[in-house]
Amino acid sequence: MNYDIRGFVEVSFLDWAGEVCSILFLPHCNFRCPYCHNKDLVLTPDTVPRIPEADVFPRLRKQKKWIKGVVVTGGEPTLNPRLPELLEALHRYGLKVKLDSNGSRPEILRDLIRLKLVDYMVMDVKAPLEKDKMDAVTGIDAPLEAMEESIRLIMESGLEHQFRTTFCPKFLTFEDLMSIGESIRGANVWTLQNFHNERTLDPSLADVEPIEADELESFGPKLEHFVKKIQIIA
Numbered sequence: 725m726n727y728d729i730r731g732f733v734e735v736s737f738l739d740w741a742g743e744v745c746s747i748l749f750l751p752h753c754n755f756r757c758p759y760c761h762n763k764d765l766v767l768t769p770d771t772v773p774r775i776p777e778a779d780v781f782p783r784l785r786k787q788k789k790w791i792k793g794v795v796v797t798g799g800e801p802t803l804n805p806r807l808p809e810l811l812e813a814l815h816r817y818g819l820k821v822k823l824d825s826n827g828s829r830p831e832i833l834r835d836l837i838r839l840k841l842v843d844y845m846v847m848d849v850k851a852p853l854e855k856d857k858m859d860a861v862t863g864i865d866a867p868l869e870a871m872e873e874s875i876r877l878i879m880e881s882g883l884e885h886q887f888r889t890t891f892c893p894k895f896l897t898f899e900d901l902m903s904i905g906e907s908i909r910g911a912n913v914w915t916l917q918n919f920h921n922e923r924t925l926d927p928s929l930a931d932v933e934p935i936e937a938d939e940l941e942s943f944g945p946k947l948e949h950f951v952k953k954i955q956i957i958a
């Protein structure tokens with residue numbers, strides 16, 4: 725079976741709430757976020773070599789006793805027509821799945837949740853749910869209604885979940901964060917991460933400085949009432 729895996733990190737301590745996990749990267753994305761760090765997977769996926777399943781699954785099986793699960797990310801994984809089969813295969817191996825998505829395809833998320841193929845759902849809420857702001861951060865004509873629908877689905881799913889926002893001062897203000905907080909009020913976890921200006925999809929962002937770590941951290945207490953837990957990655 726060809727699941728079109730283009731990246732495999734066997735061991736990560738950073739991507740599943742401090743627990744050990746593995747990561748699979750799938751190619752292609754329907755967004756063009758200027759600050760994206762996976763530009764090869766997004767812009768030129770065919771230049772990224774495919775990793776044979778025979779190099780991935782036996783290694784996952786060997787370490788399944790001591791990893792929390794597998795993070796499936798991209799790119800945008802819901803564009804992959806074989807995603808349900810990949811997630812089924814991971815579950816057959818006894819592995820839990822954490823799925824990253826940009827929230828643009830709620831119909832796929834709905835099916836994956838209904839079929840119990842996801843254990844932990846992560847969605848980027850990149851900007852307030854306002855057309856001009858979301859278009860600027862995603863670099864496309866953003867599917868705002870679909871993203872709102874995905875937020876609703878995830879919050880009502882009963883699954884462990886997390887929403888994620890990258891704070892790039894070119895696109896967001898503190899008031900925008902208040903607006904995002906309102907749109908995910910009551911969520912389990914909101915991760916607010918600082919922007920990094922190296923190797924971005926839009927090279928002009930190299931001239932944009934991230935805000936100081938102290939300033940980003942100072943947002944935490946002002947936003948924590950929106951969600952059960954806020955984490956700041958400064």
Ligand code: SF4
Pocket residue numbers: 753754755756757759760761762766798799800826
């Ligand atoms: S959603 Fe944006 S940041 Fe994520 S992979 Fe696609 S272009 Fe990159």
